[in-house]
Amino acid sequence: MKLYISPRAPNPRRVQMFIAEKGIAGIAEVVVEIGKDEHRSSDFRAKSPLAKVPVLELDDGRMLGETRAICSYLEGLYPEPNLMGETFEERAFIEMTDRRMEFYLFGSIANCIRHTHPGLAPLEQPQFADFGRSQGEKVREVARWLDEELSRLPFVAGERFTIADITAFCAIEFARGLMKFRPGHEGLANLQNWRDRIAERASARV
Ligand SMILES: N[C@@H](CCC(=O)N[C@@H](CS)C(=O)NCC(=O)O)C(=O)O
Numbered sequence: 001m002k003l004y005i006s007p008r009a010p011n012p013r014r015v016q017m018f019i020a021e022k023g024i025a026g027i028a029e030v031v032v033e034i035g036k037d038e039h040r041s042s043d044f045r046a047k048s049p050l051a052k053v054p055v056l057e058l059d060d061g062r063m064l065g066e067t068r069a070i071c072s073y074l075e076g077l078y079p080e081p082n083l084m085g086e087t088f089e090e091r092a093f094i095e096m097t098d099r100r101m102e103f104y105l106f107g108s109i110a111n112c113i114r115h116t117h118p119g120l121a122p123l124e125q126p127q128f129a130d131f132g133r134s135q136g137e138k139v140r141e142v143a144r145w146l147d148e149e150l151s152r153l154p155f156v157a158g159e160r161f162t163i164a165d166i167t168a169f170c171a172i173e174f175a176r177g178l179m180k181f182r183p184g185h186e187g188l189a190n191l192q193n194w195r196d197r198i199a200e201r202a203s204a205r206v
Contacts, residue, residue: 001027002057003070004047006034010106010174011067012054013206017166018071020203022078027056034123068098071163083163097157098164104142106171111135113178120178139175143188150190161201169198 003019005012019027032038032053039051047063048055056064056073064070075084085091114124115132146156146168157164172195175181184192198204 001059002030003027004030004032004044004053004055004057006032006039006053008177009034009053010110010170011052013173014067014166014170015054015056015070015074016206017170017203018074018083018163020206021083021161021166021201022074022081024074024078037122068102068163083161083166085162094157094162094164098162098167100142101156101164101167101171105139105146105168106174108135108138108142109171109175109179109181112139113174117178136179139179139181140186143181143183143186143191147183147188147191150194154194156194161198165198166203169195169204 003012003015005016016029032044034053038044039048039053045051047057048065050065052065054065054067054070056070058064058073064073072084075082085094112132112135114120115127115135116129121127149156153159155161155165156168172181172183172191182192183189183195
């Protein structure tokens with residue numbers, strides 16, 4: 001299999017971290033530089049029609065896009081360690097949290113950065129700066145809620161590390177770089193402590 005990624009892009013990082021947590025070896029990484037517009041080439045669009053990374057090329061040549069779909073596929077092929085839930089009930093609750101992390105945390109961070117950062121202007125046209133700034137406020141609302149959750153839970157979906165921690169961590173790291181968002185500087189000590197604990201995992205260094 002081949003995984004198409006772009007350096008510093010947070011969605012490919014989610015898959016890279018998932019692969020590292022599972023200890024999967026042998027998936028070749030192919031770099032598609034978003035910064036050089038390589039993702040919009042006709043060659044890459046043949047693999048990813050909406051010009052997005054990551055994409056997983058399967059051994060039979062099929063292309064699987066969308067981060068969570070790629071993770072579901074890899075969870076099926078490599079069930080251990082389990083990151084998406086053992087039973088239907090656990091799967092549903094982990095999925096609920098993962099979707100909250102993806103839509104309300106990651107999504108608002110991405111919108112804020114894409115609409116306010118000059119470096120993202122080539123990817124996001126037109127940019128709506130007011131919308132971007134309002135999304136930054138939503139990020140802080142969600143972060144305050146998550147900080148409370150983490151005052152009683154060790155991981156975002158409960159008692160153990162799951163895909164939802166990967167989604168949240170990659171989002172917070174993206175915000176750290178391009179929004180200069182540091183939970184600890186905003187009084188969110190639980191979120192900061194969780195982030196620092198996740199950052200110590202070997203998978204966080206991919
Ligand atoms: N929903 C997709 C989002 C993928 C996505 O937006 N990837 C970004 C990189 S993190 C991208 O390819 N951006 C290029 C662009 O928007 O032109 C997923 O979950 O994989």
